[in-house]
Amino acid sequence: MFDLVVKNGKVVASDRVFAASICVQDGKIAAIVAPGTSLEAKRVMDVKGNYVFPGAIDSHAHLNDPGYNWREDYAHGTAAAAVGGYTTVVDMPLQNEPALTDGYIFDKKLAHVAPNAYVDYCFWGGLVDYNFASLKELNAKGCVAFKSFIGPVSPDYVTLSIGQAKEALEILKTCDARAGFHCEDYSIIKWEEQRAQRKKQNNWQDFLDSRPVIAELIATENIIELARTLKAKVHICHVSHPRVAKAIQEAQMNGVDVTGETCGHYLAFTDQDVLKNGSLFKCAPPLREAAAVEELWKYVENGTLSCIGSDHSPCELSEKSEETHGIFGAWGGLSSIQSTMQAVFSEGVVKRGYCPTILARALSEGPAKAFGIYGKKGAIKVGFDADLVIFDTKKEWEITPDSLYYVNKISAFVGLKGVGLPVCTLVRGQVVTENGQLVGQKGFGQFVKKTNK
Known part of the structure; x- marks a missing residue:
């Protein structure tokens, strides 16, 4: 029985x-x-x-626990994930206090969050310039991948240079571990921000212009070349544009072990949402033009982008205030873990006519394989x-604030x-x-x- x-x-x-x-x-x-x-x-x-469907696996979530529980915590974040169809969450190491960068912090975090999770969870390990000696320890404890930034990042974390990324990949290769990168060129973005801030007043087009596609593409190509040369495993986080996806596809066809991820908001929203609504739709990389959204879907269909993550990055409403923080200082990130699966089904299968199998691949099988948990997670198989x-x-549905299980019931997806x-x-x-x-x-x-x- x-x-x-x-x-x-x-x-x-x-x-x-x-x-x-x-x-x-x-x-x-x-x-x-x-x-x-x-x-x-x-x-x-x-x-x-x-x-x-097989339970969805969120390849990219910031649950902010411990340390920033007023933004989100494991109880609320995993509850929202469950309602949204995610049965496993791969939790990021930043927006934690402290960031998950060594074995002691790993043990403390696990003990703290374990009593509060409604769904299963994995940890991304931190990859910063001061923890290279801890990478093997974190891998042994069970981190499924290691997160680094090539572009600008919040003050609680660290951006790596390409040289530092090379050394880190050399270490991670020895334990067959994958490194994930936020790929936006630091120098382009910082210079474009400075150019924009020479104006007396900035608008949201200035923000979009400060993070051009070329910044994302250059950083991605640099990481791919490191992976090619070192024969290392890399993961490109939150791809926002088909030009970047094409670079990943070409590398995959040439034998580079690179996996690609996009997010629900890059498949559902456009740059016009930023221009119309401001900081609520601010994220990095930014939302792109409508034509890019349509073409990005094709890279989900053909498997180049094998993961659709949420990049759930919650905050208090006050942190989104343009009046308080300005366009460049307002919080960049979308609350999305509860809404991603339904949004991409509606946008992809219902509106665009894609077969639902692409979501079984990108929401379940692809993340499971990328993060080494396939066989336990990722498919409906014996x-x-x-x-x-x-x-x-x-x-039929409409997303409302009252329907959200987040600590802060704000989201760009409200009203969709x-x-x-x-x-x-x-x-x-x-x-x-x-x-x-x-x-x-x-x-x-x-x-x-x-x-x-």
């Missing part, structure tokens, strides 16, 4: 959609059988023809964790309307959200290390 059978669903795999029943035992997928097969189970869940998202393809919604999320066979509402237990989420499968 199985613990659970999910029946009458349409399973969305990375290569096909098929009708099946999913059998769960001890938190794992024990069998996938033809619909109508007679089965005995302690609980049967009839999903009535809805899609069943032996994998029973991380499942029941998805109502006909459910669409079709297709996660209605039930299961983590290791346990229902964590039902009818779009949190029902799981705080502390149920588990820390996940690399499986190297």
Whole structure:
């Protein structure tokens, strides 16, 4: 007798959609059988023809815990993730106090967040100019990748030079670890900001102009060349433009171990949203023109961009204040972990006609493979964790502040309307959200290390 059978669903795999029943035992997928097969189970869940996606994996989230809990914390952030269909969150090392840069900090962070997580989670390790000696230790403790900035970063973290990145990659190669990079050229951005600030008054076009595509492209190409030369593993975070995606694609075709990630906001919004709404839509790299959005989707479809992360970067409303901080000082980042899956389904599958399999690849399989947890996470296959998202393809929605589980209920996604919604999320066979509402237990989420499968 199985613990659970999910029946009458349409399973969305990375290569096909098929009708099946999913059998769960001890938190794992024990069998996938033809619909109508007679089965005995302690609980049967009839999903009535809805899609069943593998649990989404957020490759890029800033949960701000510990240290900046007034922006977000594990309880609120993982609750929002669960409601949004994310069953595993790969948490960034910055916007933590202190940043996750050595083994002692790792242990303290794990002990602090473990009692509060509703879904499973992984850690990015820090990659800064003062922790090269700690990289192997962090890898051994279970960090799935290491995050660095080539472009400007907030005061709690450090930008690396290309020379420092080279040394770091040499170290990480020895333990088969992947480094992720925020790729925007530091010198271009800082110079363009200085040029803009010579004016008596700045506007949002000045902000967009200060972070041109060429800055993102140059930094990406530099990291790719390091990876090519050193035969190292790299991950390009939050790709905003198809020119950058094309550079990644060409490198992949030439055997470079580079994975690419974009985010829901780069697939749903444009630079016009920044010009119209200001700081609420401020992020880095910035939102791009409408034509770039359309072409970026093609790189998700062909697998070049194998991850769609949220880059959830929450803040208090006061930190977004243009009056207080100015255009260049206002907080740059979007709160998005709860809204990304529904947004990209509506924008990609409903509006643009893409097959839902591309989301199984970019939300689940791709991140799992990039971060070394495939085999445990990332697909609906026998032996994998029973991380499942029941998805109502006909459910209409509008994102409102009251619907958000964040500490600060502000988001650029508020007001967005669409079709297709996660209605039930299961983590290791346990229902964590039902009818779009949190029902799981705080502390149920588990820390996940690399499986190297």
